Amino acid sequence: MKKAIAMFLTLAMGVTMLAGCGNSSSSTTAGGGETPAADTAESAADNGETPTLTFFDKNSGSKQFDDPVALELMKRTGINIEVVNPTGDPAEKLALMLAGKDYPDIVLMDRGSDIVNKYIEAGALVNLTDYLDQMPNVTEMYGDTLKKTRWTDGQNYYLSNWYGMDPDPVNGFILRYDIMCELVGKDRADSDEPFTTSEMMDIFRQYKEKYPEVDGKETFALTLADEQDSKNAILGMYGMKTYYEKDGQLYWDIRDPRYLEAMHFINGVHQEGLLEKEWVSNNDELFNQKLATGNILGYMGAYWNAWTANSSLTSTVGEDANYLAYKVVPDGYDADKTTLGGRSSLGWDAIAVTNNCKNLDAALKFIDYCASQEGQDLLLWGIEGKDWTKDGDTYVPNEEVLDGLQNNLEKTREETGITRWTWFVRNASTHKDGSPCRMQMSRKDITATWAEKNLTNTYWDTAEFDNLIPTGNDPVALKAQKVQDIIKQAYPKMINAASDEELDKIYNQMIADCDAAGMEEVEAKINENYQARMAIWNAEN
8 A cells, every 4th residue: 555655656746846845935035135936837737737846865865755744735735746855865865966067956954054145145045034924923933043053144044953942951860770870879869969080980980899890891980972962971970061151152061170080080980990091992892791790880972872782681680670870970069050951943954945846935834834833743743633632732642653653663664754854843842731743752762751850950952052153165174174073082192191101192182283383373263263252142133
């Protein structure tokens, strides 16, 4: 049946593509000119034909737009969607499409990538500011986010995806609960009171003394998740943010005195033989394999990184053998001023209409529906009455569907379409009863509930500091990349230094190398970009 539906859609889309994007409207692009919307006087809709929009989604893989949610979305909007898959590296595909000017009607790109700027500078994207009055749901749902995603000329060329405040916890010390109960007692292990770094070091030493080996393998108190998550956890303990702010200026975080203090803490774990030796090589698969062997007390990083290991350990060791989140605060620091959970309210992706779209009215209609609460419910919860129901204002998931999403995510996504297409997502609790924006979050496991209990007051919005480092054709961009490379190379060396003196030497050399590479000039550009951004954000219109 599914193959039959797919064949029908393919035939239907092939026919409608012949007339799909005809419209008499015109659209303004970043280049300032007008893009002809159609060569014909009448649109496809006027001819009674169903319009088709082509949509490049960097996250689509090889998926076809043929699941129940996709079919329902096309039915409700009266618009056919033909997904253009990346067929390889999405960034490379986007660059090739831009070079050949053969991009589809709508493109979804990485918002943090320079490719967005390149599309805008090439005049490839429609200025959506001119059409916001035709998208009331976008205006209502996005609110001030529209002002914050304006380009340097003050215009909106894309809409954010996964936008909005997202106060869910992220990083911390993620430790084996059953062993914590042994070492500090169940009451303390269950408490939401943060540990100090001194207390945690004592716990690490106790673990190493009590369990020098497990199944013949050397034990370690700590390993580190992927570099970015672990760095966020290490620096976030000390309340550090993206940049070091001093006297109204932004500086690279390595200039912050707390940076060196943080490096000395994690290096101290290494010097005492408590840090797993091969942490630098960790990737998601290897990291979970290490945790599942049972010879590591915990790690620093995002609490969800251990889901695979938890599944293995609870089945082989016992139900309490979960890696759960704890907050650890440096001695003398305020527990409510950590920055362990930094996330951007402006989201991860940018979704834009290109100047190749000949049916702008259809594109605006489709976008406005997807961004609406009804559209979001369809994309992220599925079909009402089938996948979920309402009890007053409360969203009640179909338990069988929810079980599938939590136990066999990809299979259930394919069968139902729920969260298979995540477009124009508002990443917050948007329902009156506080129901989460997507069904999967309506039933939280112990790792999530534990993180919410212990990692309080760790969230902060990174949006104002996002993407300030010059990239692309900016003459300072090469210097910025050099500075980042120097820091990246020095980071593991500092953590693995044999002594405090060696760490200080590596740190001082890193600062000297960054200065020689032009860090001061890069910082000047960062501050220039920041001031320009604040001017746009604070503009009255």
